[in-house]
Amino acid sequence: MRRIYGSRRSLCRSRRPCDEVGCSGYPRRRLLILQHQKATVEREMELRHKNEMLRVEAEARARARAERENADITREQIRLKAAEHRQTILESIRTAGTLFGEGFRAFVTDWDKVTATVAGLTLLAVGVYSAKNATSVAGRYFEARLGKPSLVRETSRITVLEALRHPVQVSRRLLSKPQDALEGVVLSPSLEARVRDIAIATRNTKKNRSLYRNILMYGPPGTGKTLFAKKLALHSGMDYAIMTGGDVAPMGRDGVTAMHKVFDWANTSRRGLLLFVDEADAFLRKRATEKISEDLRATLNAFLHRTGQHSSKFMLVLASNQPEQFDWAINDRIDEMVSFDLPRQEERERLVRMYFDKYVLKPATEGKQRLKLAQFDYGKKCSEIARLTEGMSGREISQLAVAWQAMAYASEDGVLTEAMMDARVQDAIQQHKQKMQWLRAEGVQPPLPSVPSK
Numbered sequence: 352m353r354r355i356y357g358s359r360r361s362l363c364r365s366r367r368p369c370d371e372v373g374c375s376g377y378p379r380r381r382l383l384i385l386q387h388q389k390a391t392v393e394r395e396m397e398l399r400h401k402n403e404m405l406r407v408e409a410e411a412r413a414r415a416r417a418e419r420e421n422a423d424i425t426r427e428q429i430r431l432k433a434a435e436h437r438q439t440i441l442e443s444i445r446t447a448g449t450l451f452g453e454g455f456r457a458f459v460t461d462w463d464k465v466t467a468t469v470a471g472l473t474l475l476a477v478g479v480y481s482a483k484n485a486t487s488v489a490g491r492y493f494e495a496r497l498g499k500p501s502l503v504r505e506t507s508r509i510t511v512l513e514a515l516r517h518p519v520q521v522s523r524r525l526l527s528k529p530q531d532a533l534e535g536v537v538l539s540p541s542l543e544a545r546v547r548d549i550a551i552a553t554r555n556t557k558k559n560r561s562l563y564r565n566i567l568m569y570g571p572p573g574t575g576k577t578l579f580a581k582k583l584a585l586h587s588g589m590d591y592a593i594m595t596g597g598d599v600a601p602m603g604r605d606g607v608t609a610m611h612k613v614f615d616w617a618n619t620s621r622r623g624l625l626l627f628v629d630e631a632d633a634f635l636r637k638r639a640t641e642k643i644s645e646d647l648r649a650t651l652n653a654f655l656h657r658t659g660q661h662s663s664k665f666m667l668v669l670a671s672n673q674p675e676q677f678d679w680a681i682n683d684r685i686d687e688m689v690s691f692d693l694p695r696q697e698e699r700e701r702l703v704r705m706y707f708d709k710y711v712l713k714p715a716t717e718g719k720q721r722l723k724l725a726q727f728d729y730g731k732k733c734s735e736i737a738r739l740t741e742g743m744s745g746r747e748i749s750q751l752a753v754a755w756q757a758m759a760y761a762s763e764d765g766v767l768t769e770a771m772m773d774a775r776v777q778d779a780i781q782q783h784k785q786k787m788q789w790l791r792a793e794g795v796q797p798p799l800p801s802v803p804s805k
Contacts, residue, residue, distance in 0.1 A: 500612040508590035537701045554587040563666035569674040570691030571798040573746025576670040584625040591625040596633030606650035614657040617665040624665040631669040632676045700737035706752035725768040
C-alpha cells in the first residue's frame with residue numbers, strides 16, 4: 352500500500368509543471384485571436400474608406416462632365432434672360448417718357464396750372480428762407496436775454512433762468528437800494544474825491560438816459576480797480592459784467608463772434624450795463640508793433656468797431672497794469688483815465704483796521720465760530736502793522752487778515768495772540784520782498800506808493 356500511495360504522489364508532482372504551462376498558454380491564444388479580429392476590422396474600414404473616396408470622385412467627374420456638356424445651354428439661358436430684362440427696362444422708360452411728355456404738354460397748355468405752380472413754388476421758397484432767418488434771429492434774441500455770453504465771467508444782470516433757479520435772491524437784489532460807490536473801498540483823499548465825482552456823474556447819466564463815458568483804471572494789481580467798478584455799477588443802479596482779456600486769445604476764430612455777442616447782450620440791458628474788462632492789455636495790444644495772431648487782430652478790430660461811438664446802453668471800463676501796451680485806437684476811445692496807486696501808510700492803516708474787524712474781530716465777538724482773540728491793544732497793533740507793510744497792496748493786506756483767521760482756526764484753543772499776528776506779518780513781508788525780486792529779475796521796476804501832493 353505504501354508503494355502504491357508513493358507512486359501516485361510522485362506522479363502528481365511530475366504532472367504539475369505541465370499543468371502550469373498549459374494554464375499560461377490559454378491567455379496567449381486569446382490575445383492572438385483579439386489581434387487578428389482588430390486587424391480584420393481595420394482592413395474592412397480602410398477598404399470602405401477607399402470605396403467611398405472612389406464613389407465621391409466618380410460623382411464629381413460626372414457633374415463636371417455634365418456641366419461642360421450643358422455650358423452652351425446655360426449661356427443661352429443667361430443671354431435670353433438679359434435680353435428680356437433689357438427689353439422690359441426699355442419699354443418702361445418709353446412708357447414713362449410718353450406719360451411725362453403728355454402730362455407736360457397738357458400742363459404747359461393750361462395757363463391756370465402754370466400760374467398756380469409758379470405761385471406755390473415762390474411761396475415755398477419765401478417760406479423756407481423766412482423760417483431760416485427768423486429762426487436765426489429768434490435764436491440770437493433769446494440767447495441775448497436768457498443767458499450770458501461765454502466771455503462774461505461774472506455779472507449782476509438777472510436772467511430768466513437765474514430768476515427761476517434763485518427766486519429769493521433775485522427778489523432781494525431787485526428790492527435792494529443803491530449802495531455807496533466807495534463803501535468798502537479805501538483810497539487816498541484825492542483819488543476818493545475824483546472817483547466819487549465819476550460815480551455821481553454816472554448815476555446822473557443813467558437818470559437822464561444820456562451817453563456814458565468810457566473809463567480806464569490803471570495801476571498795480573490789488574489796488575481796488577475791480578471792486579470800485581462793481582461798486583460804481585451798484586451805486587448807479589446799473590448792472591455790471593466782468594470779462595477778462597486773457598479769455599479772448601484762446602478762442603481763436605470764434606473770438607470775433609464771441610465779442611459781437613458780448614456787445615449785443617450789453618445793448619439789451621434795460622438798466623444799463625457797466626462792461627468791465629479786466630487785464631484789458633492782454634488783447635488790446637498795439638496792432639502795428641506787437642506780434643499778434645490774425646484771429647486776435649480780427650477780434651480787436653471787432654472790439655474797436657463796437658466801441659467807436661458812445662452808447663446809452665453800456666459803459667466801458669478798462670483795467671490794466673500796463674496801459675502803455677494799448678493800441679492807439681483804444682486810447683482814443685477813453686474819456687477819462689484814473690490811476691490807482693499803492694496805498695500809503697494812512698490808507699494801509701484803514702485797510703488793516705477794516706480787514707481786522709471783518710475777518711478777526713467780528714467772528715470773535717459773535718461767538719458763532721471757533722475763534723477767540725487774546726487781550727492786547729488792537730489799535731496800536733494795527734498802526735504798527737500798517738507801518739511794516741509798506742509797498743503792499745490792498746489785496747495783500749486782505750490776504751494777511753485771512754491768514755490771521757486761519758492761524759486761529761489751526762491753533763489748539765482757537766485763540767489768536769499778538770505773537771501769532773506778528774509771525775504772520777513777517778512771513779507776508781518776506782513773501783512781498785520775494786515778489787519784488789522776481790519783478791526786478793524781469794527788468795520791471797516794482798511799483799511804489801504815491802507821494803501826497805502838497
